[in-house]
Amino acid sequence: MWLRRALYRWMFPAAVILPLWLLIGWGIFNAGGWAFLWVLFIAIPSVFIGQLVLTLLQRARPSARETRMASWWDVLGIGVWHLLTIAVGCYPQSWFPLLLTAAIVVALALFWLMLWQLWGEARTAGSSIRFMASPTIDASFDPGQHAPADGEVFVIREKPASEN
Numbered sequence: 001m002w003l004r005r006a007l008y009r010w011m012f013p014a015a016v017i018l019p020l021w022l023l024i025g026w027g028i029f030n031a032g033g034w035a036f037l038w039v040l041f042i043a044i045p046s047v048f049i050g051q052l053v054l055t056l057l058q059r060a061r062p063s064a065r066e067t068r069m070a071s072w073w074d075v076l077g078i079g080v081w082h083l084l085t086i087a088v089g090c091y092p093q094s095w096f097p098l099l100l101t102a103a104i105v106v107a108l109a110l111f112w113l114m115l116w117q118l119w120g121e122a123r124t125a126g127s128s129i130r131f132m133a134s135p136t137i138d139a140s141f142d143p144g145q146h147a148p149a150d151g152e153v154f155v156i157r158e159k160p161a162s163e164n
Contacts, residue, residue: 007069011078016048018048026039077109
């Protein structure tokens with residue numbers, strides 16, 4: 001229970017801390033100049049945007065909002081992705097391509113998992129997800145015809161500000 005609640009609270013700070021770790025890890029582990037360009041222009045924006053999207057998808061689910069807890073699927077997926085991101089930030093020479101590929105695959109799988117959970121909750125709640133609402137138009141409506149006044153009509157006239 002506490003783990004799910006802690007992960008729910010960790011999601012927004014992680015959007016800043018994980019990209020920052022990639023930059024700090026580059027400095028600590030002396031990754032090199034090309035790695036710095038990769039971190040600066042690809043890794044930091046990707047992790048930041050990816051974490052924000054996952055956080056918003058998680059918070060869009062009614063069950064997560066009501067309980068203020070992540071699901072167990074979230075704990076598993078986000079935990080694995082964060083561990084892989086931290087491992088990538090250590091810049092191991094021999095394991096770097098494998099860790100990077102695994103982190104990208106897990107992030108994409110996590111995105112689809114979050115969408116699947118959101119869609120499942122929307123379906124079971126009996127509601128549907130609508131992206132645009134289309135207005136309904138009454139075919140019998142004639143803009144030139146006024147509605148009949150069946151009752152009393154009140155006319156309210158405003159006094160100009162100069163008249164008191």
